[in-house]
Amino acid sequence: MSRSLMKDGRPRSPFSIVTMTILALLWTIPTLGLLVTSFRTRDDAATSGWWTALFNPFGADWTTSNYSGAWTGADLSSGFVNSIIVAIPATVIPIMFAAFAAYAFTFMDFPFKEFFFLLIIAVMVVPIQVAFQPMLNILGPRGLGISGQYIAVWLLHTGFGMPLCIYTLRNYMSTLPRSVVESAKIDGCSHFQTFWRLVAPMSIPAIAAFATLQFLWVWNDLLIAKLFLKSENTTVIVKLQQLLGSQGQGQELLTAGAFITIIVPMIVFVTLQRYMIRGMTSGAVKG
Amino acid sequence: MTADTSAAAPRQRLRTEDDPDAHLRTNPIKIGIGIVGMIAVIWGLANLFLAFGYYPEWFGNKFVIGILAIVAGVGGAALLFYFLNMFVEGLPRRLSEGVIPYAFILPGLLLVGLMLIYPTFQTINYSFANADSTAYVGLQNYKTIFGSSEFWQSIVNNILWLLIVPALVVAFGVIVAVLADKLSATGEKVAKSMVFLPMAISAVGASAIWLLVYAYNNPGQPQTGLLNAIWTGLGGDPQTWLAIDTLKLNSILLMVILIWLQAGFAMVLLSSAIKGVPEDTVEAARIDGAGEFQIFWQVIIPQIKGTIITVFVTVFITVLKVFDIVYVTTNGAYGTNVIANLFFNKLFAASEAGQATAIVVVLLIAVIPLIWYQVKHFRDEEAGR
Numbered sequence: 008m009s010r011s012l013m014k015d016g017r018p019r020s021p022f023s024i025v026t027m028t029i030l031a032l033l034w035t036i037p038t039l040g041l042l043v044t045s046f047r048t049r050d051d052a053a054t055s056g057w058w059t060a061l062f063n064p065f066g067a068d069w070t071t072s073n074y075s076g077a078w079t080g081a082d083l084s085s086g087f088v089n090s091i092i093v094a095i096p097a098t099v100i101p102i103m104f105a106a107f108a109a110y111a112f113t114f115m116d117f118p119f120k121e122f123f124f125l126l127i128i129a130v131m132v133v134p135i136q137v138a139f140q141p142m143l144n145i146l147g148p149r150g151l152g153i154s155g156q157y158i159a160v161w162l163l164h165t166g167f168g169m170p171l172c173i174y175t176l177r178n179y180m181s182t183l184p185r186s187v188v189e190s191a192k193i194d195g196c197s198h199f200q201t202f203w204r205l206v207a208p209m210s211i212p213a214i215a216a217f218a219t220l221q222f223l224w225v226w227n228d229l230l231i232a233k234l235f236l237k238s239e240n241t242t243v244i245v246k247l248q249q250l251l252g253s254q255g256q257g258q259e260l261l262t263a264g265a266f267i268t269i270i271v272p273m274i275v276f277v278t279l280q281r282y283m284i285r286g287m288t289s290g291a292v293k294g
Numbered sequence: 295m296t297a298d299t300s301a302a303a304p305r306q307r308l309r310t311e312d313d314p315d316a317h318l319r320t321n322p323i324k325i326g327i328g329i330v331g332m333i334a335v336i337w338g339l340a341n342l343f344l345a346f347g348y349y350p351e352w353f354g355n356k357f358v359i360g361i362l363a364i365v366a367g368v369g370g371a372a373l374l375f376y377f378l379n380m381f382v383e384g385l386p387r388r389l390s391e392g393v394i395p396y397a398f399i400l401p402g403l404l405l406v407g408l409m410l411i412y413p414t415f416q417t418i419n420y421s422f423a424n425a426d427s428t429a430y431v432g433l434q435n436y437k438t439i440f441g442s443s444e445f446w447q448s449i450v451n452n453i454l455w456l457l458i459v460p461a462l463v464v465a466f467g468v469i470v471a472v473l474a475d476k477l478s479a480t481g482e483k484v485a486k487s488m489v490f491l492p493m494a495i496s497a498v499g500a501s502a503i504w505l506l507v508y509a510y511n512n513p514g515q516p517q518t519g520l521l522n523a524i525w526t527g528l529g530g531d532p533q534t535w536l537a538i539d540t541l542k543l544n545s546i547l548l549m550v551i552l553i554w555l556q557a558g559f560a561m562v563l564l565s566s567a568i569k570g571v572p573e574d575t576v577e578a579a580r581i582d583g584a585g586e587f588q589i590f591w592q593v594i595i596p597q598i599k600g601t602i603i604t605v606f607v608t609v610f611i612t613v614l615k616v617f618d619i620v621y622v623t624t625n626g627a628y629g630t631n632v633i634a635n636l637f638f639n640k641l642f643a644a645s646e647a648g649q650a651t652a653i654v655v656v657l658l659i660a661v662i663p664l665i666w667y668q669v670k671h672f673r674d675e676e677a678g679r
Contacts, residue, residue, distance in 0.1 A: 013478045014478065015478075015479070017476075019478075020473075020476040020477070022473075023473040023474075023476040023477055024477065024481070026469075026473055027470070027473045027474060027477060027481070027485045028485075030466075030469075030470060030473075030485075030489065031484070031485045031488040031489060034488055034489045034491075034492065034554065034557070034558075035488050035491075036520070037503045037504060037506070037507050037520075037554070038491070038492070038495075038503055040503070040506055040507065040520060041502065041503045041506055044506060052518065053518065054515075054516060054518075055516050055518065056516065056517065056518050056519075056520070056523050057506075057518070058520075058523075088356055088357070089356070091360065092356055092357070092359065092360035092363075095360065095364055096360065096363040096364050096367050099364055099367060099368055100367040100368065100371065101405075103367070103368055103371035103372065104371060104401050104402040104405060105402055107375055107398045107399070107401070107402065108398060108399040108401075108402035108403065110398060111394075111395045111396075111398035111399045112399065115394070115395040115398070116395075117392070117395035117396065120395070123399060123403065125669050125672070126403075126406075126411075127403075127406065128668050128669055128672050129665045129668065129669060130406055130410050130411065131668065132611055132661050132664045132665045132668055133410055133414060133658070133661065133665070134614070134615050134634075134654065134657050134658065134661060135410075135615075136615070136634060136637055136654045136657060137410070137413050137414045137417045137654050137658060138409055138410060138413040138417075139413075139641060139650075139654075140413075140416075140417060140420050140427065140641065140647045140650060140651050140654075141412065141413035141416035141417060141420070142409070142413060144427065151344070151347075152347075152348075153344065153347035153348070156346060156347035156350070157346060157347075157359065157360075157363070158343045158344070158346050158347045158363075159347070161363065161367070162409070163409060165405060165409075166405045166406060166408060166409025166410060167409060167410070169402055169405050169406050169409075170406060170410070173402060197379060197383060198379070198394055198398070199375065199376065199379035223493075223494060226496070227495070227496030227497065227498075227499075228496075229496070229497065229498055229617075229618045229621070229622075230617060230618070230638070233642070234641075234642065244496050244498050244499075247496075247498050247499065247502065248498050248621075248622055251498070251501065251502060251505070251622055252622075261502060262502070262506065264502075265498075265499050265502035265503065268496060268498070268499050269494070269495050269496070269499050272494040272495070272496070273491070273494045273495075275494070276491070276493065276494035277494075280487075280490070284562050284566075287559075287562060287563060288562065288563060288566040
């Protein structure tokens with residue numbers, strides 16, 4: 008049996024090509040359906056499947072009014088702005104705190120170090136639901152009275168993201184040569200200087216990896232935004248959930264709305280996925 | 295990087311040579327500036343951030359608040375550590391060496407303590423209290439939830455999710471990773487990105503996507519949902535898929551959404567593990583006459599077992615807390631409820647904090663073995679480092 012060879016000399020595998028094509032299509036078609044539907048008129052979308060428009064693109068009614076309707080009519084624009092304001096600080100601030108902690112866990116020796124680190128690892132598994140009622144009391148009218156504001160959500164995302172951030176950065180930092188830090192110490196650098204001048208710049212790949220994950224998690228979060236943001240501060244994901252809840256009218260806005268919520272994380276994901284994959288695999292794959 | 299440090303080194307040495315023991319003694323000025331600086335930073339940040347909350351109108355518009363928050367958050371954290379470091383350096387050498395690690399981990403740990411550790415105990419405490427956590431009611435909440443059929447149905451559904459989703463995610467991840475590895479470089483890249491892309495989509499967005507797939511139109515009308523279009527094409531009657539409780543079909547259709555979201559994550563980790571399998575072990579098996587299938591089961595799988603377990607546990611934890619998908623699609627109707635959704639409805643819609651926290655305690659008990667596993671796994675890993 009003669010099999011053709013690929014450029015790199017490996018034999019072509021028809022079985023893999025066929026199966027992977029099917030799987031990749033299965034994974035893409037649902038999203039494609041959403042994208043196509045979002046550009047169809049309400050009547051078209053209600054009376055024929057999206058694939059008919061795709062097979063007959065010139066006979067179908069295409070429109071962008073769903074997007075303008077969702078953006079202004081369903082007020083996704085304010086949700087979009089809120090999402091940006093929530094997500095960027097909630098991504099950047101935990102990294103600052105976690106990076107110092109990760110440095111200490113990697114390059115310093117101190118009593119109870121293992122205990123504290125095991126605590127971090129244990130807390131990574133604890134469901135965040137434990138925090139809701141106590142934090143509603145602390146941040147709500149019975150406590151600080153800041154529930155409903157951005158700050159409440161920044162605080163919560165910072166706390167919830169912290170364990171994974173410390174863990175990821177520490178895993179990465181422990182692959183850096185210890186000799187670099189030790190020679191800096193001999194040269195008279197304080198730990199603070201060593202951190203800023205050496206370790207933080209060298210950890211950029213891991214920081215980028217965590218930042219991507221945390222940004223996606225904060226942007227895509229429904230639970231915390233719904234519980235801790237008042238309606239004029241709420242995120243685009245909560246707005247989409249409310250659209251999904253209102254059956255009947257506005258169905259044509261739904262698909263466009265869903266795509267509006269997807270577009271930012273998609274861009275972040277595509278641009279930074281190389282870092283993210285490297286960070287994920289260096290952190291988790293050890294054997 | 296190294297050139298940079300060696301250039302900076304002589305300057306540092308010169309300074310210390312003036313008084314070689316300076317850094318060994320207490321330096322009250324540094325301690326003073328450090329303490330005052332830390333207090334000022336914390337006070338300033340606390341006031342600024344509270345002002346964001348109480349008087350958002352002071353700042354004009356939302357973008358100003360957002361940008362100020364980033365600058366103040368990052369700059370404030372840097373300043374805080376700067377003063378903390380100065381304070382610790384002012385201490386006599388031996389004391390400062392001992393204190394500085396705690397100074398570095400303390401801010402992070404305090405946040406974890408406030409946001410996760412303290413609430414864990416407070417939640418256990420509240421689970422013995424009434425609906426607004428103002429008076430103790432003993433075991434009443436537990437009696438109520440254990441006596442409700444909704445709770446037990448959610449437990450059964452959660453177990454089903456846990457049995458099906460992590461296993462299928464890992465299976466899909468392995469299949470995609472193995473098959474993609476046999477494609478050409480471009481083919482592999484394209485196929486993997488297509489499977490990976492849903493990872494960027496929120497559970498709410500994914501639900502919107504799949505609600506379109508599961509959409510129902512009355513018989514006789516053209517079906518706009520892909521599943522019903524295929525089903526009627528095969529000669530069936532259109533179905534309201536998410537209302538079909540038989541054999542838990544609706545729950546399984548919701549699980550498909552999560553599997554679709556998570557498979558890419560599994561694939562990425564497993565793919566990198568498979569690429570790490572030494573080629574000569576595969577080659578040796580091939581020379582011994584093993585078929586591709588045998589090589590897969592007896593050579594590749596044993597060598598990526600560690601990664602398989604890691605992925606399984608990670609997905610397992612995600613599934614245990616599954617909420618958004620169920621909340622958005624059925625909100626637990628038609629027998630699809632799960633624990634996290636039940637919790638949310640008790641807390642948010644019913645304002646029953648006592649019962650809600652009791653449900654979380656059940657969830658907490660369920661994760662104890664996982665905590666034990668994570669800690670053990672970490673220790674093994676450190677031992678092998």
